[in-house]
Amino acid sequence: MTAGADMHALVAELYPICRSITGDGLRETLRLIGRDLPLQVTEVPSGTEVLDWTVPREWNVRDAYVADAGGTRVIDFRRSNLHLVNYSVPIRKRMPLADLRPHLHTLPSHPDWIPYRTSYYEEAWGFCLSQRQLDALPDGEYDVVIDSTLAPGHLSYGELVLPGETEDEILISSHVCHPSLADDNLAGIAVSVFLARTLAARARRRHTIRFLYAPGTIGAITWLARNRERAARIKAGMTFTCLGDGHPFTYKRTVAGDADIDRAAAHVLARGGTPHQIIDFFPYGYDERQFGSPGFRLPVGSLMRGRHGQFPQYHTSADDLSFVSPDRLAESLRTVTEIVDVIDGNRRFRNLEPYGEPQLGRRGLYRAMGGTEIPDLQFAMLWVLNLSDGRPTLLDIAERSKLSFAAIRAAAELLEQHGLLQPV
């Protein structure tokens, strides 16, 4: 539970910061992510062409509010950064409520919640507020102030690479552009950071593991534009989103649908024994849609609890610190660690005594007295021996035998030690 509490503390620390797809809030977030890890931050200038897109101007906000005639702030960015439509252009103007209204966004179905809205690629401004706040606003004149800047600057993203024995990569990607939304995606960030710490402490990794912390869509596109060739090394990946809430896990498959990561996630979730869903890829959601675009087709799935757009708190002020819990974060961390372990430990072997079963007894690998019960590890050895003709992977064998990947992997290691198995 320590890891769960620590992850929740990180979420709480990041929560108040006003993040966007560019700007100082994003930079501060990367700084906190990278405190204990060798994070490398890249700054890409506004105006840079990235694939079909252009890096936008950098957005920063000093202050934003709507004040009534008496000067009282009736909507105040300082109370919640969700009040301001993200990427609002600056404005300073007095106007009647009737003129202000088209710029005000509420959620009538949840009258106490503030919605989260953005306007990155269309110049606009606006405020978000609860329906009750809006209903309480009397007619009259209001001072509208958005003290923001939209100016040439940079888009920032962070990368952390844990080298492995091969250049084959596993990619873990989290979007880092949402402001005060705890589950989407501070929870994903926290699980990613703690997975990085866990794996960094390992003595051996077969794969190189790359952690990417970039703003949604434009950040992934910028990274892809700058890493076209390196991207081809990615053999498996996941985007992490909404990993702290109380919903059961949902894993969203890659475009191909049967990539190693799809099977590893399905295996781990199935053996976890708790309810979960596996859903097919669809070209909406998070950055798996960029990694999976036809020019790249990287095998990147997505792991989440609450699903994109499918729970009422999604993209509202109700996605707050109470919506995520240490226990769920810890369960998420255990699960993603197991999935990465399956990918990293998945290999092919060849049985070196393939004619009949080798005599395990004289190697001390078999109970001596013939009875009727067989322990799991012995069963796992028989499966590995029978199927290891050089083609199936350990995950194939685990799936077919209905034994855990861990048992199959342990059996393979034991057989390799006894000279009965050779990696392919």
Place this chain on the structure above:
Amino acid sequence: MTAGADMHALVAELYPICRSITGDGLRETLRLIGRDLPLQVTEVPSGTEVLDWTVPREWNVRDAYVADAGGTRVIDFRRSNLHLVNYSVPIRKRMPLADLRPHLHTLPSHPDWIPYRTSYYEEAWGFCLSQRQLDALPDGEYDVVIDSTLAPGHLSYGELVLPGETEDEILISSHVCHPSLADDNLAGIAVSVFLARTLAARARRRHTIRFLYAPGTIGAITWLARNRERAARIKAGMTFTCLGDGHPFTYKRTVAGDADIDRAAAHVLARGGTPHQIIDFFPYGYDERQFGSPGFRLPVGSLMRGRHGQFPQYHTSADDLSFVSPDRLAESLRTVTEIVDVIDGNRRFRNLEPYGEPQLGRRGLYRAMGGTEIPDLQFAMLWVLNLSDGRPTLLDIAERSKLSFAAIRAAAELLEQHGLLQPV
């Protein structure tokens, strides 16, 4: 509903004619089918070798009856052409009821209905009547008269070809040999004729559409014998039968089972939202079995409502004008039009901006303000962009996205107009 009423009127006009696999009734039927369409009629002489078969002698009937001793017609071809076993040889003879009985066919399970029977390839004669009629016949002598001719003549069939941009063909085949049976197959004929009128009015057709109106089995075999090479151009096809009754649709797959026509029919029927069945090919039924024979293996399925031999009215006098309705005919016409539209509109595209998602916003193809609901067309665009790497067809994309073919096709056209997509 106009089309429905018009189709029912055509069924009613064709109903009284005594059709068979040859003869003047068949010719008159083709004349009525071709009134408003450029139907081309072919006459093939009796004795012509066609594949493993021979075109039979032509059969025509002037009169046929059984009269009692007092001269009263107790079974009369003029009242219903079903009373005469189709292809009966001529006879003029007085005989006791005991000798007549083996030539009389009834349906004891439906004592008011007249069955439909044929004896095309075995020389025989007979009458069909209701069980009640038979039960009412007193013993005694009867005059049996069949004033028919079986003589060298021709087998007739009609073809209507709507040229398209390519020589790839869609075949719509209806059998035209059944006498006074409304559903089997005047309904199929009527839907075919009105589909032809609908498609003839179109400005563009990618496929050439061929409508075949031929007698069952021997007609299809004759057409195939005379069109061995042309047949290979058929990329999709359906036989139309029993399309006017009240049963839900049944689509019978091609021999291959996964041809384009199979998938198009399944897609349209599934999205129609009404109960329906998809059944596997079996080598019985209508002319799909000839088109699908191993020498041709044409991808021809079969669409019907009531299934061959599976409803009590099948091949009886109860398959009359009241058994088919304008509404059902109209629904059938809508459905077959949609199926043909899927086949004709199904193409492959290549995404010209395949690296990441293209920025739809700056092309005016994307809502500006980030919220949580996405309209279908936009979703369709994202699916088309993601999957269009040159391999999947629009139908593949519709199936995978669970969106309608129409939405996927509209999205593809929009993206093609904006230079984001190129046909393969």
Place this chain on the structure above:
Amino acid sequence: MTAGADMHALVAELYPICRSITGDGLRETLRLIGRDLPLQVTEVPSGTEVLDWTVPREWNVRDAYVADAGGTRVIDFRRSNLHLVNYSVPIRKRMPLADLRPHLHTLPSHPDWIPYRTSYYEEAWGFCLSQRQLDALPDGEYDVVIDSTLAPGHLSYGELVLPGETEDEILISSHVCHPSLADDNLAGIAVSVFLARTLAARARRRHTIRFLYAPGTIGAITWLARNRERAARIKAGMTFTCLGDGHPFTYKRTVAGDADIDRAAAHVLARGGTPHQIIDFFPYGYDERQFGSPGFRLPVGSLMRGRHGQFPQYHTSADDLSFVSPDRLAESLRTVTEIVDVIDGNRRFRNLEPYGEPQLGRRGLYRAMGGTEIPDLQFAMLWVLNLSDGRPTLLDIAERSKLSFAAIRAAAELLEQHGLLQPV
């Protein structure tokens, strides 16, 4: 029922013999199996290297017992050969019950049954007895006598080969090493022997049929070691075990899972109309695991009623003559005969009139008067004609048509006689 009674009599005759993986009991068993059949017995010397194994010393027992201080035999091999742990080394010693106890094996969950235990590859000795026997033993001194020999000798196995028109083989393998256990595997042996008699009486066999009677594991391994090249001729096979008890059939698939034998067994069991199970291969059970090892990968499944280790009487004295019945043995014989018939009769044909349907009527193969019901054989002919383009086998056609293999085979023979079909 004669065959059932005869098989039960053979089981009863073999029951008292003390079999093991070597020795005179095994030899006597092979002698009785071979009485009416040209069985060829092979003797392989102890110490022979066979694949990863070595043929062990030969084991024979003259006597074995535990006697109390008064000289009364409280455990006596002469009463049941299950009392002695199979392959026990010789011993002759007086000892207190406390020292004897670790060598005594019981089944506390079934206190009246004697378990069956072996120690082939670890030098050990022991006795098996019922829990009640054990509970009744007073403390005190006991004389332990095992008058066995473990000495250089031979491992014996028997083979019966019925030559066929081709060298392609069907293998029927039964283990013959278990002592007084009626179902496992005297029932399997009896069904194999009577299948051999049935097939030997046939005029034609396309396949060569090989019946193997060898001790479990080491016997199969020895046979494989001596027949590496011949083994490749095996196109289908089954191990027979536990075929006399009251459980429904279970067929265990080959490693590949979709071999001809898997499909033949599934077809016959499904059409048998009684409950049955088809289970996937797993590398435990009987000698299918040796035949299926990666170096050989022979398509050998396993047919059984009671499943290996899954019923309480398994490997206990309750697997006695009352546990198997003539009726079940007879049903097993019928079933295995049908499975072999499917394999042996499964061929590919080419339709010689592939363009359209051939006119069956003029060949006398079709009812003359058109009605609505079609007999099975006629339907089978249409299926065979439509699908026989040289690729599908008769079993493929039976599966697709949902008709019996027997009907499809009869149709193919009729069509072949009429010159419409040619074997490929």
